[in-house]
Amino acid sequence: MQLFIEPPSSLAGTLKPPGDKSISHRAAIIGALAEGTTVIEGFLEGDDCLSTLRCLRALGVNIEGPHRGHVTIYGKGMFLKEPEDVLDAGNSGTTMRLLMGVLAGQPFYSVITGDPSLRWRPMGRVTRPLKTMGAQIWGRNGGELAPLSIQGGNLQSLSYTLPVASAQVKSSLLLAGLFARGETIISEPFPTRDHSERLLKAAGAALDVEGQTIKISGGRPLKPLAVVVPGDISAAAFFMVAGCIHPHADIILKNVNLNPTRTGIIDVLKAMGGQITVIPRGESSGEPVGDIHVASSQLHGVEIGGALIPRLIDEIPVLAVAAAVASGETLIRDAAELRVKESDRITLVARELGKMGASIQALPDGFLIQGNRGGDLRGAIVDSHGDHRLGMALAIAALVADGPTVIRGAECLAVSYPQFSAHMSILGVKVKEE
Numbered sequence: 001m002q003l004f005i006e007p008p009s010s011l012a013g014t015l016k017p018p019g020d021k022s023i024s025h026r027a028a029i030i031g032a033l034a035e036g037t038t039v040i041e042g043f044l045e046g047d048d049c050l051s052t053l054r055c056l057r058a059l060g061v062n063i064e065g066p067h068r069g070h071v072t073i074y075g076k077g078m079f080l081k082e083p084e085d086v087l088d089a090g091n092s093g094t095t096m097r098l099l100m101g102v103l104a105g106q107p108f109y110s111v112i113t114g115d116p117s118l119r120w121r122p123m124g125r126v127t128r129p130l131k132t133m134g135a136q137i138w139g140r141n142g143g144e145l146a147p148l149s150i151q152g153g154n155l156q157s158l159s160y161t162l163p164v165a166s167a168q169v170k171s172s173l174l175l176a177g178l179f180a181r182g183e184t185i186i187s188e189p190f191p192t193r194d195h196s197e198r199l200l201k202a203a204g205a206a207l208d209v210e211g212q213t214i215k216i217s218g219g220r221p222l223k224p225l226a227v228v229v230p231g232d233i234s235a236a237a238f239f240m241v242a243g244c245i246h247p248h249a250d251i252i253l254k255n256v257n258l259n260p261t262r263t264g265i266i267d268v269l270k271a272m273g274g275q276i277t278v279i280p281r282g283e284s285s286g287e288p289v290g291d292i293h294v295a296s297s298q299l300h301g302v303e304i305g306g307a308l309i310p311r312l313i314d315e316i317p318v319l320a321v322a323a324a325v326a327s328g329e330t331l332i333r334d335a336a337e338l339r340v341k342e343s344d345r346i347t348l349v350a351r352e353l354g355k356m357g358a359s360i361q362a363l364p365d366g367f368l369i370q371g372n373r374g375g376d377l378r379g380a381i382v383d384s385h386g387d388h389r390l391g392m393a394l395a396i397a398a399l400v401a402d403g404p405t406v407i408r409g410a411e412c413l414a415v416s417y418p419q420f421s422a423h424m425s426i427l428g429v430k431v432k433e434e
């Protein structure tokens, strides 16, 4: 499928972004392990979270839904059923890495794989520490690449400092820690999204957080949850950037998750001169939420790196679009992780935005971008390369191009934001799926 987008003369309206992807995965997995019935509202019906539900069903978990974001999970307690076939995590790194932590604790044999993109993403970062805890794991390239097979059970606790700031690795090891004898201690080099910690605590896990160190003790049963998933700031980010860069824009984004481990994109767009106002609206299932008002802005370049990067890692492709039309230079460093996402996001963001006339240089760990001072990009034929965030970033660039843009391979947008084209239309964009 391809998207055909015409740049609109104005961009205005109110949107409710879809449920948070990270929280949807975690609520389903923790619900599956709980004793009793977990009810989830606002579950993201994107392909990635559907992959998590498919794998949990294959592990014997009875699940109803999703129906309009409503999911009921009949928890099996800590021990699931040996799957009869290979588990398929699709395009979802979160599904594979978090489930590896659960499978490490199960006294049975399982195999997990994914689509061609996922089969090339690094898994040694979870398989190595899980093997240290006692799981037996085999995979291509010495356990580095899926398909991965795993014989779990009998785990020992672990004391481990993450070599990369990764919420997926942290969460995988915390889930494995639920099954280990004694206390598992995980330290992270920079704070990463803490949704697992919040949900595990709510489910009654013996978990303590001290700064960047998390301790979890195994052997305690989990209680079921009632989760209302807040809107995904990583989805909202596309329209935050759209509102800032379009000369006639006024957009309200409702009910967005404002967890401080995720709000780097708001901080950076504001530092670039973005007209962004946040209206806090209390909490949703232990996560801060609010509405975000975005209006046309005169953006200027910034330098970012370090501890900020994990707080906006998935937003960097669309941030590159903002930088491409800002005034001055933007330097993004310390983001080499982008090379091992659904695609090599450094090479491909630079290549595809380059086709639209952006002046963007790929660096080993980021980008150097010369903004065009609010000038038009060029409408072009570009490709998502099967990467949802790249596809949507290009669609946002198309809103300030001098002619129509065609985005090839647009079916992948459903991985995290199935309503993306519909939301573009609500704002007044002429967008056709062909």
Ligand SMILES: O=C(O)C1=C[C@@H](OP(=O)(O)O)[C@@H](O)[C@H](O)C1
Pocket: 021, 022, 023, 093, 094, 165, 166, 167, 168, 169, 171, 193, 313, 314, 337
């Ligand atoms: O834990 C999560 O839900 C996620 C963590 C991040 O990945 P890493 O942990 O690999 O940085 C992020 O890029 C991904 O979209 C979702």
Ligand SMILES: C=C(OP(=O)(O)O)C(=O)O
Pocket: 048, 091, 092, 093, 094, 095, 314, 341, 342, 389, 416
């Ligand atoms: C990297 C992403 O997801 P995952 O790692 O779960 O595939 C993403 O959604 O941008």
